[in-house]
Amino acid sequence: MKILIWGLLFFLQVPIFAQEITLSDTLNEIPLNLNCWTFQDKKHLYSAKDISSQQFEKNFQKNDSFIPNFGYGTANIWLKIAVKNQSSKRWFLEIDNPRINHLSFFLTKNNHIIFHSKTGDYQPFNSYSIADRNIFFDLKNLEKSANYIIYLQANSSEDLKFPITFWEEHKLYQHLANRNLIWGIYFGFILLISLYNFFLWLTIRDKTYIFYVFYALTFGLLQADLYGYGFQYLWSNSFINDRGVIVFMFGSNLFMIYFLRNFWNLKKHLPNWHQFSTYVSWFIIFLISISTLFYRWYSNIIGIIILVFLVLWFFYVNIKLAILRQKTAYFSLLAFSALMLASFCVILKNFGVLSAENQDYYLMIGSMIEMVLFSLALGDKFRQEQLEKERQQYLRDEIAANLHDDLAASLSSLTMFSESNRRKAQKELSPNELIFTKISEKSRDILNLVRENVWEMNPRNDESDEWLDRIIKFTTETLESKQITVNLKIDEHLRNFILPIDYRRDFYLFIKEAVNNMAKHSEADLVNMEIQLHHQSIHLTIKDNGKGFDTSILSNGNGLLNFQNRANRLKAKFDINSKIGQGTTLNLTFKV
Known part of the structure; x- marks a missing residue:
């Protein structure tokens, strides 16, 4: 890359040796380009007095880059810039690198330091000469028709580069704006x-x-x-x-x-x-x-x-x-x-x-x-x-309509047909009465399941709170049919909470499984159910005062499988606590 730059400079006859920066009234912006010399003090041995002496002149190297760049390191970097002031305007020197930790500015005339300033991001920002992210030095001490040498000493834990520009005051503020x-x-x-x-x-x-x-x-x-x-x-x-x-x-x-x-x-x-x-x-x-x-x-x-x-x-x-x-x-x-x-x-x-x-x-x-x-x-x-x-909603509409119009109608006809034949067999004292009774019961059960699925599939029920009423109705009817008292505590905020269909179905089936098990096996006379909403999370607790059971025996069998599957689908935290003679408690928590 450097070879290409040097070749281009030679072809364009651009000066490739460091020259003096001349400030004049005809200019308002002067980039540094190649007009400086550099020295790396890797062991931090030299002071400004050493650097500015004539004997040290030979240690400086000509800069070969438009923007002196020293990458990352711990060395003290010194830049030497010759300046001749032929302007009556006020000038500033800008270093467009806001991440220099320590920077010292030395203005010398006839090998004597006449002005010294320290800055960098290790200094308070309010100490900056201009309230800007970059580092500026006010060159107000330059006398007209005089020659100066500027020395910059810098070190930083960041990348150390020096995009330097001399600005006439009015042009500078325009540039900053x-x-x-x-x-x-x-x-x-x-x-x-x-x-x-x-x-x-x-x-x-x-x-x-x-x-x-x-x-x-x-x-x-x-x-x-x-x-x-x-x-x-x-x-x-x-x-x-x-x-x-x-x-x-x-x-x-x-x-x-x-x-x-x-x-x-x-x-x-x-x-x-x-x-x-x-x-x-x-x-x-x-x-x-x-x-x-x-x-x-x-x-x-x-x-x-x-x-x-x-x-x-x-x-x-x-x-x-x-x-x-x-x-x-x-x-x-x-x-x-x-x-x-x-x-x-x-x-x-x-x-x-x-x-x-x-x-x-x-x-x-x-x-x-x-x-x-x-x-x-x-x-x-x-x-x-x-x-x-929209596509899924359309499919749900179609499926719900087909289930209602075709399957539900067919099951209704089968239920009526089996019920009619059961009554006929009952009058004739036929042994087929029991068969028709079972067909009729199974048909009703299947018809109820189909109706539940039609309700779930219908998009018009997505924002309905009827799902909560269905839980309450099922729990109450199922348990009271077994002479079990039910205490329900439902968070009223759930009435306005939209539970997505996938969560709604698995939550309902989880409760249905739990209530059926308690009705059939718990021998309880009291069940407490609580459903609470807290920060987009639903917490369910179902507790009975029944005979309880040994949870270690249940965990080794298939009794927990349906509960665990539903909880996994809900990505829920689920636990079941029970002791013989002390009832059973189910807890389920999931975030929507």
Whole structure:
């Protein structure tokens, strides 16, 4: 890369040796380009007095990069810049790197230090000469028609690069206003995306959306930390500023994992990778915890290596899903491609492989493309789910109508036919009376089951509270027919609670199984049933004062199988407590 730059400079006849920076009234912006010399003090041996002496001149090397970039390390970096002032305007020197921990500015004239200033993010933000994320030095001490040497001494636990520009005062404030406007639009965009998906989550209650909100916010905090706005507006604290990059980088990846697990439905399509993602998320949580306690300059390199692994893993799983023709994978593949390209460019710029010009905007543009594509994908996911709901509702209408019109009618006819023949056989004292009686009873039972299923399948009952009345009616009629007193305590909030059909059916059948068992086997004369709603969770307790039983014997047989199957379908916590002579208690808790 450097060979290409040098060849281009030679072809364009651009000066390739460090020259003096000349401030004149005809200019209002002067980038540093190649016009400086550099020295790395790896053992921190030299002072400003040593560096500025004529004897030390030979130790400086000509800068060969438009933006001096020293990557990660612990060395003291010295920059030497020759300046000639031929302007009557006020000038400022800007270093567009808000993550330098320690920076000292020395202005020398005739080998004497005439002005010295210290700054960096280890200094309070209110000590900055200009209230901005970047570092500025006011060159008001420059006399017209005089020559100066500026020395900059810096060290940092972050990537150490020096995008330096000399600004005329009015042009500087115009530049700051334009730059802050761009970043304001970007952070506003992230907030808008977050609010959009948050309100979708409030409406749909799909975890995919809330995980994406957390991802967008943590990525926004990562950008704020990387480019100084967190230090300027939020924490103004070097402890958070240093560790924030690692914490927010891992945090955004953690929420991205949880988001993608749901968005891609990994548990269904790639169960092994779903399990692997669980281990990765635990590892990231561990890294976040460690990063807050232990931080060194090489933590950034370790974090970047892990980030590269995560990005490549995301990309690999994405391609596998695309091969399986998952529609969501196509959106995410495009989104990841934009962000991955931007991330790798920034990493290469941090390590000095690529020049660091306009580094701020790579992740900005890449993340905006990614967030737009993922938001479109989430919108499409919501639309597909609505279409699927409509399709299922249509099928339920059709099935309910067919069950009611055909099967229920046929069973009604069979019941009437068997009842008619039973009465006829009874009058004739025929031995077939018992057969027709059993047919009639079974027909009624089947007809009742069909009617229950027709009620469950009918979409018009989805928002009805009749399911609660059916539970109360069945429990009361079944137990009272066995001379068992029933005490019911039902949370009135359940009347306005919409229980989805899959939960509703399994919950009803669980209660039905429990009530039937108590009616047949408990020998109780009192049953207490309580159903409570608390924070989207339903808690059921059924307790009798019957003879009880030995639960160890039950656990070894098939007695618990139906209960356990229903509880598993509800993803519920279920337990049964009983002792001989002390009755039985069933507890079931599930979240909707």
